[in-house]
Amino acid sequence: MSLIASRRRVHQRGATRRRQPRRRSQGGFDRWLDRAVDIAVVTALIVGGVALVLHLLL
Numbered sequence: 001m002s003l004i005a006s007r008r009r010v011h012q013r014g015a016t017r018r019r020q021p022r023r024r025s026q027g028g029f030d031r032w033l034d035r036a037v038d039i040a041v042v043t044a045l046i047v048g049g050v051a052l053v054l055h056l057l058l
Helices: 003-008 029-057
Strands: none
16 A cells, blocks of 8 residues: 555544635625624714713713
């Protein structure tokens, strides 16, 4: 038996390789949802900051 044939049957040791998840289309729902969450968080930070400043000043 040659070395080439024996290499085919050698099992890898160590961490198992995992398949990479498939990437969805770039214009998908996830991208839109991420953008909406970003806008909501920035709006909440601005409103909270204005409320804090008004509370401290008044």
